[in-house]
Amino acid sequence: MAIQRIAVLTSGGDAPGMNAALRAVVRYAIYHGVEVVGVRRGYAGLIAGDFVQMHLTSVSGILHLGGTILKSSRCEEFKTSEGRQRAIVHLDRGQVDALIVIGGNGTTTGAADLSEMWDKPVMGVPSTIDNDLYGTDYTIGFDTAVNTALEAIDRLRDTAASHDRLLFVEVMGRDAGFIALLTGLAGGAEGILIPEISGDLDGLCETLVAGRRRGKQSSIVVVAEGNETGGAFAVAEQVKKRVGLDYRVCVLGHVQRGGSPTAVDRLRASRYAAWAVQALLDGERGKVAGEVKGEPTLTPLREACSRKKDVDMSLYALARILSS
Numbered sequence: 536m537a538i539q540r541i542a543v544l545t546s547g548g549d550a551p552g553m554n555a556a557l558r559a560v561v562r563y564a565i566y567h568g569v570e571v572v573g574v575r576r577g578y579a580g581l582i583a584g585d586f587v588q589m590h591l592t593s594v595s596g597i598l599h600l601g602g603t604i605l606k607s608s609r610c611e612e613f614k615t616s617e618g619r620q621r622a623i624v625h626l627d628r629g630q631v632d633a634l635i636v637i638g639g640n641g642t643t644t645g646a647a648d649l650s651e652m653w654d655k656p657v658m659g660v661p662s663t664i665d666n667d668l669y670g671t672d673y674t675i676g677f678d679t680a681v682n683t684a685l686e687a688i689d690r691l692r693d694t695a696a697s698h699d700r701l702l703f704v705e706v707m708g709r710d711a712g713f714i715a716l717l718t719g720l721a722g723g724a725e726g727i728l729i730p731e732i733s734g735d736l737d738g739l740c741e742t743l744v745a746g747r748r749r750g751k752q753s754s755i756v757v758v759a760e761g762n763e764t765g766g767a768f769a770v771a772e773q774v775k776k777r778v779g780l781d782y783r784v785c786v787l788g789h790v791q792r793g794g795s796p797t798a799v800d801r802l803r804a805s806r807y808a809a810w811a812v813q814a815l816l817d818g819e820r821g822k823v824a825g826e827v828k829g830e831p832t833l834t835p836l837r838e839a840c841s842r843k844k845d846v847d848m849s850l851y852a853l854a855r856i857l858s859s
């Protein structure tokens with residue numbers, strides 16, 4: 536059956552570039568003669584039937600905006616089959632032929648669950664600052680978050696150097712160290728702690744003490760919030776206990792989620808979203824549209840949310856060499 540009407544939503548943690556992805560879904564679909572309805576507040580709005588008709592002008596002037604004009608949510612009810620059943624009633628009542636979800640891991644899990652219950656196609660557009668979705672090298676929002684965190688680290692470097700201080704910077708990444716690894720390498724951090732590497736506290740202490748002995752007067756350690764010791768404050772206390780270095784901590788938090796998307800994120804958003812619509816028109820279903828080594832990919836929803844994406848360990852090794 537030809538697709539005449541697509542619904543689109545943004546869900547989970549907002550990410551810079553979600554609006555660019557929405558714009559691309561709406562305009563690419565309309566260009567191909569397909570109607571688009573927006574779902575407000577992610578899966579919560581899907582369960583409530585909170586739909587809005589999207590036109591070419593509905594997505595005017597949003598390409599450069601952070602956040603998401605459709606709003607987002609984390610929805611516990613959608614994790615239940617009763618919740619998803621309620622959503623299906625609204626999708627069918629609204630004569631929706633396919634659904635596109637823009638979001639990260641939780642969103643993709645929800646999409647995989649829904650597509651096992653609904654007879655119509657569901658497609659994913661990968662968007663999370665964490666970059667932890669399997670099957671795509673990048674997710675929308677990651678590049679902006681890295682640049683935001685890097686700017687903060689550069690500023691913190693000034694103050695750390697002025698006071699000869701040890702500074703711990705906590706970046707987001709609940710289960711993944713992609714933001715910490717890239718900002719740590721790009722910011723010349725003396726230490727990087729990520730969830731993918733355990734037992735690294737001893738190594739960190741050794742590096743910091745050795746640096747002091749060589750005359751290094753200030754240091755920056757980037758800590759992914761999901762590291763095994765439990766965030767930057769916990770790591771800093773451990774380091775103080777072991778080697779007696781005084782410290783300051785800066786938790787960047789949600790500042791990393793906001794702001795105007797970089798050119799890289801706008802381009803990724805535009806391409807991934809258009810690929811998702813095109814894949815639907817080509818008869819695909821149940822996939823996430825992303826890229827691997829610059830080439831478009833379609834990864835099954837379940838695989839994308841259940842398999843672990845590896846961080847590039849060579850970058851970690853390089854960061855250690857370069858920061859000595």
Ligand code: F6P
Pocket residue numbers: 547548549609639663664665707708709760792
């Ligand atoms: O969406 C990813 C993320 O930003 C994680 O890095 C972070 O742990 C989490 O969301 C925070 O979620 P919330 O905004 O719901 O507190």
